[in-house]
Amino acid sequence: MSENPENPYLPRPMRIVRITVESSTRDTRTFELEWVNPEDGRAFLYLPGQFAELSVLGSGEAPISITSSPTQPNLQFCIKRMGVVTTAIHYMKEGDTLGVRGPYGNTFPLDLFKGKNILFIAGGIGLAPLRSVINYMLDDSHRKDYKDITILYGARTPGDLLFKYDLKAWGERPDVAYLETVDRAAAGYAGRVGFVPALLDQTAPKPKDTVAITCGPPIMIKYVLKSLTELGFPPEMIITTLEMRMKCGIGKCGRCNIGKYYVCIDGPVFSYAQLQKMPKEY
Amino acid sequence: MKDKILLKENLVSFGNSLIEQYRLIAPVKSNGFSLYKPVGNASEICLDYLRPLKSAKEIFFPQNETLFFFNKKTQKIAEPAYDKKPTILFGAVACDLAGIAAQDRLFSAGAYLDSYYLKRRRNSILIGMACPEPGEMCFCGFFGIDRFASDIADLFFTPFSDKYYIKVNTEAGARLVESLPDAAAADAKTVERLRCENAEPKWDIPPLDELARMLAEGFEADVWDEIAQKCIGCAACTFVCPTCHCFDITDEAKGEIGRRVRTWDGCMFPKFTLHASGHNPRTKGGQRMRQRILHKFSYFKDNQGVVSCTGCGRCAEICPVNVDIREVLKQLGEACERKS
Numbered sequence: 139m140s141e142n143p144e145n146p147y148l149p150r151p152m153r154i155v156r157i158t159v160e161s162s163t164r165d166t167r168t169f170e171l172e173w174v175n176p177e178d179g180r181a182f183l184y185l186p187g188q189f190a191e192l193s194v195l196g197s198g199e200a201p202i203s204i205t206s207s208p209t210q211p212n213l214q215f216c217i218k219r220m221g222v223v224t225t226a227i228h229y230m231k232e233g234d235t236l237g238v239r240g241p242y243g244n245t246f247p248l249d250l251f252k253g254k255n256i257l258f259i260a261g262g263i264g265l266a267p268l269r270s271v272i273n274y275m276l277d278d279s280h281r282k283d284y285k286d287i288t289i290l291y292g293a294r295t296p297g298d299l300l301f302k303y304d305l306k307a308w309g310e311r312p313d314v315a316y317l318e319t320v321d322r323a324a325a326g327y328a329g330r331v332g333f334v335p336a337l338l339d340q341t342a343p344k345p346k347d348t349v350a351i352t353c354g355p356p357i358m359i360k361y362v363l364k365s366l367t368e369l370g371f372p373p374e375m376i377i378t379t380l381e382m383r384m385k386c387g388i389g390k391c392g393r394c395n396i397g398k399y400y401v402c403i404d405g406p407v408f409s410y411a412q413l414q415k416m417p418k419e420y
Numbered sequence: 421m422k423d424k425i426l427l428k429e430n431l432v433s434f435g436n437s438l439i440e441q442y443r444l445i446a447p448v449k450s451n452g453f454s455l456y457k458p459v460g461n462a463s464e465i466c467l468d469y470l471r472p473l474k475s476a477k478e479i480f481f482p483q484n485e486t487l488f489f490f491n492k493k494t495q496k497i498a499e500p501a502y503d504k505k506p507t508i509l510f511g512a513v514a515c516d517l518a519g520i521a522a523q524d525r526l527f528s529a530g531a532y533l534d535s536y537y538l539k540r541r542r543n544s545i546l547i548g549m550a551c552p553e554p555g556e557m558c559f560c561g562f563f564g565i566d567r568f569a570s571d572i573a574d575l576f577f578t579p580f581s582d583k584y585y586i587k588v589n590t591e592a593g594a595r596l597v598e599s600l601p602d603a604a605a606a607d608a609k610t611v612e613r614l615r616c617e618n619a620e621p622k623w624d625i626p627p628l629d630e631l632a633r634m635l636a637e638g639f640e641a642d643v644w645d646e647i648a649q650k651c652i653g654c655a656a657c658t659f660v661c662p663t664c665h666c667f668d669i670t671d672e673a674k675g676e677i678g679r680r681v682r683t684w685d686g687c688m689f690p691k692f693t694l695h696a697s698g699h700n701p702r703t704k705g706g707q708r709m710r711q712r713i714l715h716k717f718s719y720f721k722d723n724q725g726v727v728s729c730t731g732c733g734r735c736a737e738i739c740p741v742n743v744d745i746r747e748v749l750k751q752l753g754e755a756c757e758r759k760s
Contacts, residue, residue: 143533143538143539144533144535145499145535145536146532146533146534146535147487147535147680147682148487148488148497148499151495195490195491195495195497195678195680196490196492196671196673198669198670199669200696220696224696235495356699382693382695383692383694383696385667385668385669386667386669388531388532388534389530390526390527390532390534390665391665391666391667391668391669391685392664392665392666392667392685392687392715393666393685393692393693395711395715395719396701397714397719398718398719398722398723400723403530403531419701420701
C-alpha cells in the first residue's frame with residue numbers, strides 16, 4: 139500500500155530546435171525538438187506509429203503522432219493549426235520550450251512487415267505518421283528487411299504536399315517507387331492530377347506478399363479500403379491509423395473509444411480486419 | 421480475525437477516536453440531503469439515509485483536481501501538496517463500495533497507474549454500512565450486490581437492535597476495532613437472518629448475460645434514438661454515478677501563473693467527442709445514450725472484468741427528464757424481442 143506510482147501526467151520539457159513550414163498556406167509546420175533533460179530522452183523509447191501528448195502551459199495538451207523515425211536523432215511532430223493547443227504551438231519560435239509526455243499507443247506491426255513488399259497510401263497530413271515508418275524502413279540498418287517499397291501520396295494542391303525534402307529523396311532512390319498526385323493543379327505544376335484512390339487503381343499493385351499501410355482523411359481511407367479489397371488485399375494485410383478526440387492518452391479519461399477499443403492504448407494502429415469488427419462509430 | 425460488536429450509543433466516541441489519526445468521511449445531513457463529507461466531530465454522522473445523494477467516488481477522484489501548478493515564464497511545474505493523513509470512509513453503502521471497486525480497476529489497469537487516484541485510495545480504509553432497504557430507484561440486487569457485505573470494505577457494519585455487528589475483513593480494519601468486544605455466534609446468526617429476510621426482489625430486466633447479447637445485436641437499433649428523445653444532454657447522470665470516470669484536462673492561467681486541472685466530464689455532453697477538425701463521431705443523442713449504456717454493460721466489462729453499473733439508481737433519481745436506466749434496459753430488451 140505504500141508503493142508510490144510515478145505521475146503519468148507530468149510533461150517533460152523539450153526545446154524547439156527547428157521549425158519547418160511545410161505547406162504554402164503556412165498552416166502546417168514540422169517542429170523538431172530536443173530534450174532539455176537528456177534522462178527524459180533516454181526514457182522516451184518509441185517506434186513508428188506511436189504518438190505523444192504535446193503540452194503548452196496555459197493552453198493545454200494535444201495528442202500528436204510522431205513523424206520522425208527512431209533512427210533519427212531528434213523528435214519531430216508535424217502539426218496542422220487546428221485548435222487551441224496547435225495554434226499556441228504555431229506561435230512558438232525556435233528555442234522555445236514545450237512539454238511532451240509519452241510515447242503512447244501501439245506501433246505499426248513491424249514484424250508483419252518484415253520480408254514483404256510495402257505499399258504506402260497517404261493523403262494530406264496523413265503522411266505524418268507514415269513518414270515515421272517510411273524513414274525507419276529506408277534507414278540503412280533496416281532497408282534489407284523489406285522488399286519493394288511503393289509510396290503513393292496525394293494532397294489537395296501542390297502547395298499542400300508536405301515534407302517536400304523527403305518526397306524528393308524518396309523519388310530519387312532507386313529502391314523506392316514514389317508516385318504523387320494532387321486534387322487540383324496550380325501554376326507551374328506539371329505532375330499528376332487526381333484523387334489518391336484513383337492513383338491506387340491506376341497503379342494496381344499486386345497483393346501477393348504485400349502489406350498496404352494507409353492514412354489520410356476519412357473519405358480517402360474509405361475509398362482506399364474499397365480499392366485495396368477489389369485488388370485482392372486481405373483485410374489483415376491492410377493497416378491504418380485512427381484518430382479520436384483524446385485527453386489523457388493512457389486509457390483513463392474515457393474519450394477516445396470505438397466500442398471497447400481505446401484508440402490511445404489499443405491503437406492508433408489497426409488492421410482493416412480489426413476495423414471490420416468494430417462498431418461503425420468513428 | 422474476529423468479528424466485533426459496537427453498541428450504537430458508543431458510535432460517536434468510536435468515531436471521535438478515529439478522527440485523531442484519520443481524515444474521517446461519513447454521511448452527514450447537509451441542506452436536507454445526505455452527503456459523504458469530512459466530519460469534524462462524529463456526532464455529525466447521520467445514518468438515517470437510504471444512500472447519500474452523491475456517490476463516494478469524489479473522495480478518491482475529486483470533481484476538480486489540480487494535476488500541477490505551472491509558471492509559463494520559467495516553465496517550472498510543481499505537483500500540489502498532498503495531505504498524508506489517511507482517510508477513513510465510514511458508512512459507505514454496498515453500491516458505492518462496488519463503485520469504488522470498479523474505479524480501482526480502471527485507475528490501476530494497464531501499463532499506466534493513475535498516481536493521483538492511487539495515492540489517495542491506497543492511503544484509505546473503507547468501512548461499509550448495511551443498507552436496510554433499497555430505495556425506489558435502486559436495483560443493486562440485479563447485479564448480485566449484497567447490501568449486507570462487501571469484499572473491498574476493511575470493516576462492514578450491520579445494525580441490529582442496539583448494536584452494530586462489525587465484519588472484519590482486513591488487518592487494517594482489525595486494528596481499528598481491537599478494543600471492541602468480540603461478536604458472539606448468536607450475533608452472527610441474527611445478522612444472517614436479517615440478510616435472508618431482506619432477500620432481493622425479482623427484476624423484470626433481461627438478465628446480464630442476455631443483456632450482453634442484446635447490446636451487441638442492438639448497436640444499430642432504432643430504440644436508441646427513441647430512448648434519447650427526451651434527454652437534454654445535461655450529463656447529471658454521469659456526475660452522480662459511482663463508476664463514471666470520464667474526465668477532461670484543461671489549463672487555467674492568470675498572467676504567468678496557472679494550473680492544469682482535471683475535471684469530471686461526461687459522454688452525454690454533445691461536444692465530448694468533438695475533434696478539433698469539426699468532425700464528431702457522436703452527433704446524435706441516441707449515439708451518446710448507446711455509448712453510456714454499452715460502456716457500462718459491455719465495454720467496461722470486456723476491459724475491466726466487471727459491469728460498471730451498481731444499481732444505485734442515482735442517475736434515474738437525478739435525471740430532470742426522468743430517463744430511468746432500468747426502463748432503458750427494458751426497452752432495449754423489448755426492441756430486441758420485436759426484432760427476433
